[in-house]
Amino acid sequence: MIDLDPSRPPATPRDAATLILLRPSAHAPFETFLVKRHARSGFMASAYVFPGGKLDDADADPAVLARTTGRSPHEAARALAEPDAPIRAAALHIAAIRETFEEAGVLLADLAPGADFAEARARLAAGTPFAEVLAALDAHLRLDKLIPYTRWVTPIVEPRRFDARFFLALAPEGQAASHDAHETTDAAWLSPTAALAEVAAGSIQLPPPTLRTLEILAEAQSLEALLEETARTPPPYIDPVFRQDGEQIMLVLPGDPAHGTPTRALPGPTRFVLEGGRWWSRTHA
Numbered sequence: 001m002i003d004l005d006p007s008r009p010p011a012t013p014r015d016a017a018t019l020i021l022l023r024p025s026a027h028a029p030f031e032t033f034l035v036k037r038h039a040r041s042g043f044m045a046s047a048y049v050f051p052g053g054k055l056d057d058a059d060a061d062p063a064v065l066a067r068t069t070g071r072s073p074h075e076a077a078r079a080l081a082e083p084d085a086p087i088r089a090a091a092l093h094i095a096a097i098r099e100t101f102e103e104a105g106v107l108l109a110d111l112a113p114g115a116d117f118a119e120a121r122a123r124l125a126a127g128t129p130f131a132e133v134l135a136a137l138d139a140h141l142r143l144d145k146l147i148p149y150t151r152w153v154t155p156i157v158e159p160r161r162f163d164a165r166f167f168l169a170l171a172p173e174g175q176a177a178s179h180d181a182h183e184t185t186d187a188a189w190l191s192p193t194a195a196l197a198e199v200a201a202g203s204i205q206l207p208p209p210t211l212r213t214l215e216i217l218a219e220a221q222s223l224e225a226l227l228e229e230t231a232r233t234p235p236p237y238i239d240p241v242f243r244q245d246g247e248q249i250m251l252v253l254p255g256d257p258a259h260g261t262p263t264r265a266l267p268g269p270t271r272f273v274l275e276g277g278r279w280w281s282r283t284h285a
Helices: 073-080 086-104 117-125 130-137 192-200 208-217 223-232
Strands: 014-023 031-037 052-054 140-142 147-153 162-170 184-190 241-245 248-252 271-275 278-282
Touching: 014 086, 014 223, 031 086, 031 192, 031 208, 052 086, 052 162, 073 086, 073 147, 086 117, 086 140, 086 162, 117 130, 147 208, 147 223, 162 208, 162 223, 184 192, 192 208, 208 271, 208 278
Parallel strands: 014 162
Antiparallel strands: 014 031, 014 052, 031 184, 147 162, 241 248, 248 271, 271 278
């Protein structure tokens, strides 16, 4: 049930980061890794999403920042098109890597030979500070492996809001992705086209940002072209707004006549409609 109470004081969005892991495929241009959120999750329960989560204060810990390489805080800020907040920009890169390690078991880092991923992941899940986990692995996070892609902000009427930066990254060779069996209960490598077919069949559900991202990724001709084009393009800012037309609930994007911002942020349809408890892309009439 969506509560569209406009009188509720707007919540301040919390910074967050999401990582779209990609790998080559023999049957499609590429595949991406999706995890299924727990049915009792307070946010996007049972939905398939890309690994990610909110920014923690510890992501800006000097001990963690000291274990990064490939991109300085100022370079991270330029990549995100947020030049006034270099430490936060680096911390957002770190959050994306940390959350992906927690939820998918994949760590984008330079590692010492024989690193014990299972133990490190278990220690992180048990609450061991990320700086200690990285020190034990003798790992240095590769911030340059992340390519800023998009920035989605939760609609203003939602009681829980996030300002989420989405990144693309190639999955490192030799690391097997798997869900954490805690916050997530299942996972799959799927091409964007295959994931959308699962949605159409009713097998999985996706929140609107994940759905639109997969629709756009499905148009990519190759993994190389996608990464090259994304690296050249500043991440677009997407601030959806809810609209209601009778019983119909819609979520509209910049460029839609019902949004208020005339300039498109993304290609493709500019709205989602809620039907049968699921979101579907629609073009405005």
